Amino acid sequence: MPSEAASGIAFREPPIFERGAVGRRGHSTSALDVPEVDVAAALGGLLREQAAGFPEVSEPEVFRHYVRLSQWNYCIDSQFYPLGSCTMKYNPKVNEWAARLPGFAALHPLTPPHLAQGALELIVRLQELLAEIVGMDGVSLQPAAGAQGELTGLMMIRAYHGAQGRSPRKVFIPDSAHGTNPASCALNGFEAVAFPAGPRGVVELETLARAVQAAGDDVAGLMLTNPNTLGLFEPAIADLVQLIHDKGGLVYGDGANMNAVLGQARPGDVGVDVMQFNLHKTFTTPHGGGGPGSGPVAFKQRLAAFQPGPVLRREGEAFVVDTARPQSIGRVRSFHGNFGMMVRAYSYIRELGPEGLRAVSELAVLNANYLKRKLEQILPLGVEAEVLHEAVFTDRELEQSTGIKTLDLAKRLIDYGFHPPTVYFPLVVRGALMVEPTETETKQTLDAFVDAIAAIKAEAEADPALVKGAPHLTRLGRLDEARAARKPRLRWTPEPASD
Numbered sequence: 001m002p003s004e005a006a007s008g009i010a011f012r013e014p015p016i017f018e019r020g021a022v023g024r025r026g027h028s029t030s031a032l033d034v035p036e037v038d039v040a041a042a043l044g045g046l047l048r049e050q051a052a053g054f055p056e057v058s059e060p061e062v063f064r065h066y067v068r069l070s071q072w073n074y075c076i077d078s079q080f081y082p083l084g085s086c087t088m089k090y091n092p093k094v095n096e097w098a099a100r101l102p103g104f105a106a107l108h109p110l111t112p113p114h115l116a117q118g119a120l121e122l123i124v125r126l127q128e129l130l131a132e133i134v135g136m137d138g139v140s141l142q143p144a145a146g147a148q149g150e151l152t153g154l155m156m157i158r159a160y161h162g163a164q165g166r167s168p169r170k171v172f173i174p175d176s177a178h179g180t181n182p183a184s185c186a187l188n189g190f191e192a193v194a195f196p197a198g199p200r201g202v203v204e205l206e207t208l209a210r211a212v213q214a215a216g217d218d219v220a221g222l223m224l225t226n227p228n229t230l231g232l233f234e235p236a237i238a239d240l241v242q243l244i245h246d247k248g249g250l251v252y253g254d255g256a257n258m259n260a261v262l263g264q265a266r267p268g269d270v271g272v273d274v275m276q277f278n279l280h281k282t283f284t285t286p287h288g289g290g291g292p293g294s295g296p297v298a299f300k301q302r303l304a305a306f307q308p309g310p311v312l313r314r315e316g317e318a319f320v321v322d323t324a325r326p327q328s329i330g331r332v333r334s335f336h337g338n339f340g341m342m343v344r345a346y347s348y349i350r351e352l353g354p355e356g357l358r359a360v361s362e363l364a365v366l367n368a369n370y371l372k373r374k375l376e377q378i379l380p381l382g383v384e385a386e387v388l389h390e391a392v393f394t395d396r397e398l399e400q401s402t403g404i405k406t407l408d409l410a411k412r413l414i415d416y417g418f419h420p421p422t423v424y425f426p427l428v429v430r431g432a433l434m435v436e437p438t439e440t441e442t443k444q445t446l447d448a449f450v451d452a453i454a455a456i457k458a459e460a461e462a463d464p465a466l467v468k469g470a471p472h473l474t475r476l477g478r479l480d481e482a483r484a485a486r487k488p489r490l491r492w493t494p495e496p497a498s499d
């Protein structure tokens with residue numbers, strides 16, 4: 001299908017508020033067989049003076065509108081989605097089935113614990129499994145995203161220092177880290193101290209030692225992503241942890257990239273004190289559309305007293321909600337967190353077992369290295385190193401010779417049927433394209449992706465305008481991203497905003 005730009009036809013999908021007609025209905029109900037309530041009398045002053053202005057639409061109108069919108073979207077269920085650092089893997093449908101079982105999906109969050117023992121058991125069992133997987137002593141499933149897990153973990157570190165009558169402020173973060181790391185520090189009243197990763201893309205002990213030395217007694221901790229955002233394992237991690245512990249600090253492990261080390265290495269075994277999982281990456285919750293996520297924190301015993309409350313735990317044969325936690329940082333999420341994600345993760349872990357989880361990381365690493373070997377013949381690597389789950393390439397040379405920018409290449413990939421990789425991140429690589437294939441892709445898909453990049457490179461050299469104008473085969477052509485970011489229209493208004 002040619003894009004709007006290519007065909008000259010203006011496609012317009014009016015929002016639901018601009019559809020329908022007064023009195024049109026999408027449902028039919030039987031006649032009342034009970035006395036009608038006088039709504040005005042019942043609501044008194046709370047009654048609206050004017051109708052709320054909701055769309056009045058038929059069932060086909062509303063259904064088709066949303067189906068059409070969903071078909072314009074790119075999704076992992078239809079195509080390869082190699083978005084680096086996001087672990088966009090295919091989510092087995094059996095986990096969706098489990099999450100939709102009425103006993104789980106329809107359970108009211110305020111159901112008293114003695115009537116919700118099955119759900120509480122699942123939560124406690126998942127806490128235990130996750131703790132085992134990363135070598136920690138406990139897990140709280142409350143945080144609803146990776147970033148919220150970071151925030152929670154740092155709150156626990158702050159509470160730990162506070163309980164010892166200390167209030168150090170500096171948290172060291174390498175410059176290759178995800179932006180949420182410094183943001184979580186700042187939100188927590190810590191000072192994020194950035195230091196450079198070395199030329200090999202990993203943290204060097206001497207660099208951190210110098211930074212820590214300069215901080216004196218003000219060392220609250222270190223935040224380290226392992227494997228890091230270049231897809232590299234941090235080889236000095238045990239020494240880095242020791243250095244921070246010697247200064248009285250604690251180590252926060254960003255576990256967003258756990259997919260690469262599942263069943264191979266446990267952060268707890270090298271001394272990491274607290275970390276988050278991104279269940280929506282590693283443990284198969286569909287993500288990418290801003291939907292519910294889950295970022296549990298795992299911690300060592302010395303931080304257990306500070307975990308979010310209430311705490312769910314076993315008591316004999318029963319599963320209880322423990323609210324007597326005087327040192328807890330308190331609740332970070334309503335109820336017990338995003339329960340649907342927990343059911344999916346539990347079902348996935350039980351389905352795969354230890355051998356299956358190990359195979360996940362082995363295949364994820366194999367796929368990334370296969371892709372790296374083939375793709376580095378077309379685009380140079382951002383950093384020459386052995387990678388784990390993802391590889392970062394740079395198209396700087398291509399830009400210099402053809403004028404094609406990273407974004408152009410990314411947009412043209414859409415015409416070839418692939419979601420673009422992460423671009424311009426990590427910031428330490430100019431013209432970065434960060435590719436994470438995950439374990440769920442076949443060799444054929446990876447080969448087709450590499451062929452597409454090779455074809456786009458040839459196009460860039462022969463016909464740069466073709467690449468610069470991409471995408472051409474999508475419903476809408478190139479969108480004005482700067483305008484969308486600077487002047488977002490997030491709410492429908494009757495009159496289109498004039499700008």
Ligand SMILES: Cc1ncc(COP(=O)(O)O)c(C=O)c1O
Pocket residue numbers: 085086145146147148178180225229254256257278293295
């Ligand atoms: C390394 C890393 N840390 C933290 C996060 C934040 O996770 P979330 O998007 O669930 O808040 C991400 C997300 O991409 C990440 O890649």
